[in-house]
Amino acid sequence: MANSGVQLLGFALSLVGVIALIVGTILPQWKMSAYVGDNIITAVAMYQGLWMSCAFQSTGQLQCKIYDSILQLDGTLQATRALMIVGIIVSIAGLGVATMGMKCTTCGGNNKVWKSRTAMTGGVILLVGALCALVACSWFAHNLIRAFYNPYSPVNTKFEFGAAIFIAWGGSFLDLLGGAMLASSCPRSKKPVPKYPVMSGMSALSPSSSTKEYV
Numbered sequence: 001m002a003n004s005g006v007q008l009l010g011f012a013l014s015l016v017g018v019i020a021l022i023v024g025t026i027l028p029q030w031k032m033s034a035y036v037g038d039n040i041i042t043a044v045a046m047y048q049g050l051w052m053s054c055a056f057q058s059t060g061q062l063q064c065k066i067y068d069s070i071l072q073l074d075g076t077l078q079a080t081r082a083l084m085i086v087g088i089i090v091s092i093a094g095l096g097v098a099t100m101g102m103k104c105t106t107c108g109g110n111n112k113v114w115k116s117r118t119a120m121t122g123g124v125i126l127l128v129g130a131l132c133a134l135v136a137c138s139w140f141a142h143n144l145i146r147a148f149y150n151p152y153s154p155v156n157t158k159f160e161f162g163a164a165i166f167i168a169w170g171g172s173f174l175d176l177l178g179g180a181m182l183a184s185s186c187p188r189s190k191k192p193v194p195k196y197p198v199m200s201g202m203s204a205l206s207p208s209s210s211t212k213e214y215v
Contacts, residue, residue, distance in 0.1 A: 020171025098122025
């Protein structure tokens, strides 16, 4: 059986990872305007996220606008949205399943084998959710890098990594690590114990030793 401390650590890491995934998905700083080229304008900083785009002025004013239509977005942004939402939902479901199988909870009674298998199932679900979020972040980063180094892209339309994508990346890795710890709760198979134990002194019960001599 896996140690209950490992289960608690895995659950805590996954919980922090899911919170980071939610925060990273909501924040608009997935990519920010890159100041490259000869004409560097620092009066306005542009941010774009999965749900809105924002403009931060040097005066401290922040203006955000939610995307009007989903159909107007490019395929990369739509796929990133979908994968992040799926990853969060699957990870939350994995946390719920893992909670029922942890040793520190009373769900499932005293059936340790069932609880260990339930915790392992929750860990596997968390791994799936973490992989969905990790693929979304990596795919978004790949397209961002490719657009940045595209020589045909205008200088004023180049973007670089924002803070939100790093938060989502960190949440994905924490969720992945916690799911792996919970998935290690698979019970080990025990060797079958014989119903009637073999006596070590069977030779003492042999007929030759139990016979008595009469004079």
